[in-house]
Amino acid sequence: MELKNYKTSPQIYDELLTQKNRARHGLGDLAKFLKKSSLKDLNTRRHDAELAIRTMGITFTVYNEGENIDREWPFDIIPRTIMKSEWQRVELGLKQRLTALNHFITDVYNDEKILKDKVVPRDILASSRDFRKECVGVMPEFGVWAHICGTDLIRDTDGTLYVLEDNLRVPSGVSYMLENRNISKRVLPELFEDYNILPMDDYPTHLFDTLSSISPRPKDFPEVVVLTPGIYNSAYFEHSFLAQRMGAELVEGSDLLVGDDDFVYMKTVEGLSRVDVIYRRINDQFLDPEVFNKESTLGVRGLIRAWKKGNVALANAPGAGVADDKVVYTFVPDMIRYYLDEDPILPNVPSFICSEPKHLQHVLANIENLVVKPANESGGYGMYIGPRESRRRTAEMKRLIKSNPRNYIAQPIINLSTVPTLCESSIEPRHVDLRPFILQSERSFVTAGGLTRVALVKGSLVVNSSQGGGSKDTWIIEDTKRSG
Amino acid sequence: MLSRVAERMYWFGRYIERVENTARLINVNTNLMLDLPKVKYIWGSLISITGYEEQFANRFSSADERNVVKFLLEDESCSIRKSVTMARENARTSREIMPNEAWEKVNELYLYLNKNINHGVKRDGRHKFLIDVMNQCYELTGYLVGSMSSDIAYYFIKIGRNLERADMTTRILDVGCLNLLNPDHPEITEYENILWMNVLKSLTAYQMYRQHVRVRGRGVNGEDVVDFMVKDQKFPRAVLHCLGEVQRCFEALPNAEHPLRSVTRSQRMINKNDVIVLLNSENLHAFIDDVQLDLNDIHEQVATTWFSHELGGP
Numbered sequence: 001m002e003l004k005n006y007k008t009s010p011q012i013y014d015e016l017l018t019q020k021n022r023a024r025h026g027l028g029d030l031a032k033f034l035k036k037s038s039l040k041d042l043n044t045r046r047h048d049a050e051l052a053i054r055t056m057g058i059t060f061t062v063y064n065e066g067e068n069i070d071r072e073w074p075f076d077i078i079p080r081t082i083m084k085s086e087w088q089r090v091e092l093g094l095k096q097r098l099t100a101l102n103h104f105i106t107d108v109y110n111d112e113k114i115l116k117d118k119v120v121p122r123d124i125l126a127s128s129r130d131f132r133k134e135c136v137g138v139m140p141e142f143g144v145w146a147h148i149c150g151t152d153l154i155r156d157t158d159g160t161l162y163v164l165e166d167n168l169r170v171p172s173g174v175s176y177m178l179e180n181r182n183i184s185k186r187v188l189p190e191l192f193e194d195y196n197i198l199p200m201d202d203y204p205t206h207l208f209d210t211l212s213s214i215s216p217r218p219k220d221f222p223e224v225v226v227l228t229p230g231i232y233n234s235a236y237f238e239h240s241f242l243a244q245r246m247g248a249e250l251v252e253g254s255d256l257l258v259g260d261d262d263f264v265y266m267k268t269v270e271g272l273s274r275v276d277v278i279y280r281r282i283n284d285q286f287l288d289p290e291v292f293n294k295e296s297t298l299g300v301r302g303l304i305r306a307w308k309k310g311n312v313a314l315a316n317a318p319g320a321g322v323a324d325d326k327v328v329y330t331f332v333p334d335m336i337r338y339y340l341d342e343d344p345i346l347p348n349v350p351s352f353i354c355s356e357p358k359h360l361q362h363v364l365a366n367i368e369n370l371v372v373k374p375a376n377e378s379g380g381y382g383m384y385i386g387p388r389e390s391r392r393r394t395a396e397m398k399r400l401i402k403s404n405p406r407n408y409i410a411q412p413i414i415n416l417s418t419v420p421t422l423c424e425s426s427i428e429p430r431h432v433d434l435r436p437f438i439l440q441s442e443r444s445f446v447t448a449g450g451l452t453r454v455a456l457v458k459g460s461l462v463v464n465s466s467q468g469g470g471s472k473d474t475w476i477i478e479d480t481k482r483s484g
Numbered sequence: 485m486l487s488r489v490a491e492r493m494y495w496f497g498r499y500i501e502r503v504e505n506t507a508r509l510i511n512v513n514t515n516l517m518l519d520l521p522k523v524k525y526i527w528g529s530l531i532s533i534t535g536y537e538e539q540f541a542n543r544f545s546s547a548d549e550r551n552v553v554k555f556l557l558e559d560e561s562c563s564i565r566k567s568v569t570m571a572r573e574n575a576r577t578s579r580e581i582m583p584n585e586a587w588e589k590v591n592e593l594y595l596y597l598n599k600n601i602n603h604g605v606k607r608d609g610r611h612k613f614l615i616d617v618m619n620q621c622y623e624l625t626g627y628l629v630g631s632m633s634s635d636i637a638y639y640f641i642k643i644g645r646n647l648e649r650a651d652m653t654t655r656i657l658d659v660g661c662l663n664l665l666n667p668d669h670p671e672i673t674e675y676e677n678i679l680w681m682n683v684l685k686s687l688t689a690y691q692m693y694r695q696h697v698r699v700r701g702r703g704v705n706g707e708d709v710v711d712f713m714v715k716d717q718k719f720p721r722a723v724l725h726c727l728g729e730v731q732r733c734f735e736a737l738p739n740a741e742h743p744l745r746s747v748t749r750s751q752r753m754i755n756k757n758d759v760i761v762l763l764n765s766e767n768l769h770a771f772i773d774d775v776q777l778d779l780n781d782i783h784e785q786v787a788t789t790w791f792s793h794e795l796g797g798p
Contacts, residue, residue, distance in 0.1 A: 230577075231576060231577050240579060240580045243580060244580050249486060250580055251486060252488065254488065255486050255487070255488050257793070266486060267486065267487040267488070267792075267793040268485055268486055268487055269485050269486075269487055269490045269636060269737065269738060269739075269790040270485075270738045270739070271738070271739065271793075272793060
């Protein structure tokens with residue numbers, strides 16, 4: 001396979017090759033491997049990977065496809081690589097960030113110091129869709145609300161890694177990260193001999209430890225369950241995967257009940273059995289019809305009551321989503337300075353807050369060169385990418401922003417970095433992002449790498465699997481080569 | 485184990501068994517029709533076996549071969565298609581409990597059925613189609629026996645399978661009796677031998693019956709068939725055998741007191757009645773009704789004991 005025709009561009013950072021098509025530091029063996037492999041050989045490996053995905057039953061679900069709701073996971077065999085020396089700094093940055101975010105959530109539901117000191121404006125919270133007044137006065141174990149966080153990182157032209165967003169509600173993707181590694185071990189075994197690649201399959205163990213540590217009965221072996229909205233949820237595969245790997249029960253709302261004693265029980269053939277920790281994969285609004293959405297049949301009546309009494313632990317805690325708002329995001333560097341008295345290790349993407357008149361003016365004037373995002377959406381829904389939109393959509397966007405400025409932020413366009421990707425008949429650059437997962441309770445843990453999502457369409461910057469994205473295995477590589 | 489998962493396993497067992505039984509029922513009756521071209525109303529009796537006469541009447545005006553087979557293959561109420569869909573749905577939502585290959589086999593069956601169901605309607609493709617469906621069910625059951633630990637999940641599949649089996653046996657016997665005792669069609673008695681053989685074949689019991697019921701001069705007759713199919717302890721589709729299997733599963737489960745009591749009562753009732761006396765006095769239908777009521781009661785006990793929970797704490 002020739003990499004000579006691989007087109008790098010001066011505006012875009014490629015993770016494997018420099019402008020001169022030379023392999024970056026430490027990645028010579030991977031580049032050499034790609035150069036000497038024929039298209040036929042790579043296609044055979046791709047075929048093996050597809051076969052593995054089918055037999056392992058790795059699927060994700062897309063809404064509105066009627067009967068056939070399970071789709072096979074789209075995977076590219078060429079890995080995305082990061083050297084360990086760089087990763088260690090990223091790891092520290094991610095832990096620092098989540099620590100500050102958890103301080104922030106505790107603060108806004110209790111002392112409101114950061115608001116009183118006017119570091120974060122009060123009206124931003126008042127209008128936050130994910131601020132839960134039911135959580136005021138609550139203090140979960142270790143002051144941690146977001147126990148599991150998926151933070152999206154992107155790399156700009158000059159190689160700087162930026163934080164794009166923090167997913168603190170019910171971040172998904174970790175099972176695909178783990179399965180991607182299993183597949184690439186099967187189809188590229190020789191590269192694992194050349195490189196020291198940090199293993200990642202201990203994640204379920206760390207997740208279980210994190211969840212156990214917040215059990216209200218610390219001395220006993222805790223009953224941990226994964227609460228899923230059910231088979232029709234797009235991440236059902238992951239829910240069942242994690243439950244299986246942790247040896248926890250996978251439950252639906254109707255499997256649980258809150259007793260008169262305000263403890264949570266699951267219904268088993270042995271009778272009712274007490275539950276200590278719920279790793280919930282249901283959004284706040286559906287958790288408890290007694291408190292939130294009255295129509296919800298997914299949740300458990302009385303759950304919030306039991307949680308507030310400290311009889312059951314919820315991960316992530318209800319209300320944690322208040323920090324998962326794109327306007328609040330813009331204040332994270334300030335939070336780090338405020339709570340930790342440290343400089344942020346990982347920078348934010350510079351952002352314009354439309355609710356601030358000066359920013360709003362700038363956004364409306366330059367909208368064609370900006371990315372505009374709704375404050376409370378995830379999965380890439382509702383996103384506006386200036387240079388690519390029609391005039392009609394631009395006018396529509398301006399109208400939406402003006403009618404509800406609080407709901408939007410805008411950012412300059414970051415030229416996401418690229419990674420060589422096996423396309424129809426050649427290897428071509430495709431844009432990627434990276435979602436590492438961070439766990440926090442009494443200790444913090446960061447996955448070695450994360451889920452690399454890749455926009456499979458040429459030139460596209462949209463990496464979401466619901467919108468035609470795929471994924472790659474992510475290798476964190478030891479800087480010194482394997483000896484012998 | 486979660487009650488919901490146990491319930492899904494139970495229904496999975498029942499639906500797979502129902503698919504196999506319904507397929508065999510259609511197949512055996514298709515063969516019977518070739519022997520008894522004069523007896524038209526036999527197709528209608530298949531609808532009586534399912535107990536969905538009303539749903540059938542809503543959709544079709546006459547109980548001829550085509551309509552009955554269509555109904556049993558693809559109607560929304562109790563057809564093979566419906567049962568496979570339900571079995572698949574139950575398996576799909578308990579994938580973390582069942583061996584992966586079992587899920588794949590259910591899925592294959594589902595895809596096969598949806599692709600080929602038209603072959604089942606016409607006589608020429610029907611035999612192969614139904615044999616394929618039955619074979620896939622055997623394969624699946626065999627796979628579960630060979631690869632699932634004898635733990636709670638497996639017990640619930642087995643309870644479901646055996647209750648469904650006993651239920652189907654009583655239904656087939658019941659209709660057999662009704663046919664033969666039908667005063668509107670006295671001509672049927674001349675075919676008694678063939679009809680009872682047909683009942684046995686519907687229950688895969690003909691060979692075993694021949695080996696185990698050794699009487700001469702009476703042919704294959706109602707008394708012996710019903711006695712064998714209800715009271716035999718060893719034949720897998722005989723009611724008492726099924727109840728024995730269910731009982732052994734109950735004994736291995738927690739809190740089984742009520743279901744056990746219920747199954748023992750039913751066994752005692754069956755043992756107490758002399759089938760030959762019943763048949764002569766035309767009380768057989770009432771007896772089979774009693775057995776069916778008992779099977780319903782056992783199902784209720786299973787559901788209240790293991791699948792549902794009272795609110796308000798342990």
